[in-house]
Amino acid sequence: MSSVPSRLTARVSAHPMPVMRTLWGLLGRHKKVLAIAAAALLTTSGLTLLLGQGIRWMVDEGLVAADVGQLKLALSGLMTLAVLMAVGTYLRFYAVSWLGERVSADLRRQAFDNLIGLHPHYFERNLSGEIMSRITADTTVLQSLIGSSVSMALRNSLMMTGGLVMMLATSPRLTLIILITVPAVLAPIMILGRRVRSLSRQSQDRLADVGQNAIESIQEIKTVQAFNQVARTKVRFANEVESAFDVARRRIAQRSFLIATVIILVFGGLSLMLWVGGQDVISGVLSAGEMSAFVFYALLVAMGAGTLAEVISEVQRAGGALERLIELINLDSLIDDPAGPAHFSAAGQLTFDGVSFAYPSRPDEPVLTDLSFHVQPGQTLALVGPSGAGKSTVFELIQRFHEPSHGHIQLDGVAINSLSLSQLRAAIAVVPQQPSLFSASIADNIRFGRPDASDREVYDAAEQAGADAFIRAIPEGYDAFVGERGVRLSGGQRQRIAIARALLTQPKLLLLDEATSALDSNSERHIQRALRRLKGQMSCLIIAHRLSTIEHADQILVIQHGRVQAAGTHTALLTSSELYRQLHAQSAG
Numbered sequence: 001m002s003s004v005p006s007r008l009t010a011r012v013s014a015h016p017m018p019v020m021r022t023l024w025g026l027l028g029r030h031k032k033v034l035a036i037a038a039a040a041l042l043t044t045s046g047l048t049l050l051l052g053q054g055i056r057w058m059v060d061e062g063l064v065a066a067d068v069g070q071l072k073l074a075l076s077g078l079m080t081l082a083v084l085m086a087v088g089t090y091l092r093f094y095a096v097s098w099l100g101e102r103v104s105a106d107l108r109r110q111a112f113d114n115l116i117g118l119h120p121h122y123f124e125r126n127l128s129g130e131i132m133s134r135i136t137a138d139t140t141v142l143q144s145l146i147g148s149s150v151s152m153a154l155r156n157s158l159m160m161t162g163g164l165v166m167m168l169a170t171s172p173r174l175t176l177i178i179l180i181t182v183p184a185v186l187a188p189i190m191i192l193g194r195r196v197r198s199l200s201r202q203s204q205d206r207l208a209d210v211g212q213n214a215i216e217s218i219q220e221i222k223t224v225q226a227f228n229q230v231a232r233t234k235v236r237f238a239n240e241v242e243s244a245f246d247v248a249r250r251r252i253a254q255r256s257f258l259i260a261t262v263i264i265l266v267f268g269g270l271s272l273m274l275w276v277g278g279q280d281v282i283s284g285v286l287s288a289g290e291m292s293a294f295v296f297y298a299l300l301v302a303m304g305a306g307t308l309a310e311v312i313s314e315v316q317r318a319g320g321a322l323e324r325l326i327e328l329i330n331l332d333s334l335i336d337d338p339a340g341p342a343h344f345s346a347a348g349q350l351t352f353d354g355v356s357f358a359y360p361s362r363p364d365e366p367v368l369t370d371l372s373f374h375v376q377p378g379q380t381l382a383l384v385g386p387s388g389a390g391k392s393t394v395f396e397l398i399q400r401f402h403e404p405s406h407g408h409i410q411l412d413g414v415a416i417n418s419l420s421l422s423q424l425r426a427a428i429a430v431v432p433q434q435p436s437l438f439s440a441s442i443a444d445n446i447r448f449g450r451p452d453a454s455d456r457e458v459y460d461a462a463e464q465a466g467a468d469a470f471i472r473a474i475p476e477g478y479d480a481f482v483g484e485r486g487v488r489l490s491g492g493q494r495q496r497i498a499i500a501r502a503l504l505t506q507p508k509l510l511l512l513d514e515a516t517s518a519l520d521s522n523s524e525r526h527i528q529r530a531l532r533r534l535k536g537q538m539s540c541l542i543i544a545h546r547l548s549t550i551e552h553a554d555q556i557l558v559i560q561h562g563r564v565q566a567a568g569t570h571t572a573l574l575t576s577s578e579l580y581r582q583l584h585a586q587s588a589g
């Protein structure tokens with residue numbers, strides 16, 4: 001949505017040098033193909049230049065001298081050159097396109113590899129559609145840059161240089177006229193090119209907005225339709241599309257103007273040259289063959305300049321795309337593995353020691369203040385409190401999605417930020433408030449945290465989570481496809497699959513955030529019995545609004561405004577805490 005500022009692109013455009021260095025680094029990994037491409041490029045350019053000499057030979061020795069033998073010889077020479085050029089061009093095209101595809105695939109992977117490990121806060125600031133457009137659209141721009149533009153630029157620069165040398169050798173006077181034209185061509189290219197570049201970047205950003213807008217509306221399609229917002233959504237989308245079109249239109253207008261300017265300047269110069277050169281041939285200073293060869297080289301130079309103008313603006317466009325990709329690849333995660341992770345074997349003892357925290361997006365609003373508690377291995381701790389008190393935030397901190405601003409969190413006596421993220425997360429399993437399922441089968445969803453689990457283990461976990469019976473009642477059973485984000489299942493069914501998924505990983509610390517809120521009391525009792533059977537094998541932290549579900553917890557923390565208001569067992573709290581009594585009465589009523 002356009003109202004959300006784009007952080008991805010907030011940074012001012014990077015200096016071109018690091019961009020070129022990165023590009024070179026990426027290409028440098030494929031030295032063999034690069035060498036083939038370079039050799040083919042040099043050869044075909046050299047051969048093209050030789051063609052001019054073939055033409056001179058054909059005109060002077062064959063046509064003007066009226067010698068059929070020489071004409072034949074010249075033509076066979078030209079034909080041989082053409083065949084060699086065909087082979088060279090084949091190699092060049094293949095190698096260069098291969099490099100384009102390879103580098104964009106490498107970049108796509110690097111960007112995704114870095115993204116998937118970034119701190120979750122990053123994804124709150126940057127919309128998923130926008131990030132995906134970086135990985136797909138920007139890498140495609142790059143593929144065309146390396147796969148054609150760079151090669152075209154190099155080829156045309158070579159031709160221009162070679163053509164100019166040959167022109168000088170043929171007629172320095174005429175060359176002078178061309179040389180005067182060149183700066184007149186290059187100056188407007190540079191100025192207009194810069195404008196095209198900035199518009200290109202804007203154009204890419206607008207496109208990303210369009211993608212994000214569509215993704216959100218489609219993901220929330222039922223909300224959009226139920227609230228009768230189809231027409232307004234269409235208008236909003238249309239505005240995004242039109243604003244993207246408008247920037248694109250301005251970009252192509254600049255670019256068209258750039259191309260038109262180049263054509264006029266180049267052909268103006270050529271006409272001047274033909275006028276002067278034609279007079280030289282008439283007065284006998286130049287031979288007809290030399291004049292033909294000169295025109296051929298001049299055309300090469302002119303076409304080279306024209307193509308360069310076009311390619312330069314494309315290179316600039318891709319420069320923007322590459323800058324953004326490099327930004328993505330080099331982003332450091334705020335949550336990272338420590339340099340030397342501690343040696344660790346989890347038992348499930350958890351300690352919060354004076355923990356305070358505010359979300360990075362609202363640094364001045366403390367969500368947790370001086371929170372301390374202790375859970376022994378195998379114990380169950382319940383967190384209760386009004387909505388927004390900070391209970392789910394406690395779970396986020398345990399999983400190290402954020403760092404506390406003060407205080408320490410320890411798992412089995414080790415600070416969690418001195419454990420590697422995989423050590424920490426292997427010890428924990430979570431059932432979130434809104435369980436997320438992937439568009440795969442039920443079995444695959446349960447296996448998500450332990451892909452190598454056997455069918456038996458999957459069935460057992462489902463049984464403990466009270467899911468086995470309903471899964472078997474579905475015609476395809478465990479192979480049933482759950483739809484995107486699990487839309488084909490009910491809320492309670494999704495919750496039970498999420499519980500099965502968590503139990504299957506055999507965690508030492510199980511975090512249940514309103515995990516049974518959508519279940520009927522029968523299914524809920526079934527899960528509670530299963531959890532009691534597992535007591536001792538894992539510690540359990542439960543957030544619940546229905547207090548009847550946590551009455552048996554070893555310890556209950558009553559949290560309000562991010563602080564512990566009271567702590568104790570159910571019976572103790574009923575007498576000691578007014579807030580607990582209120583919450584209890586509300587949840588019972």
Ligand SMILES: Nc1ncnc2c1ncn2[C@@H]1O[C@H](COP(=O)(O)OP(=O)(O)OP(=O)(O)O)[C@@H](O)[C@H]1O
Pocket residue numbers: 124359360361362367385386387388389390391392393394433
């Ligand atoms: N990503 C976030 N960025 C900024 N603020 C957040 C974020 N997530 C939660 N908050 C804020 O932090 C506070 C605590 O939220 P939290 O989800 O921990 O509450 P809770 O006690 O679990 O509530 P509930 O019982 O409704 O689930 C709330 O005021 C919420 O608005």
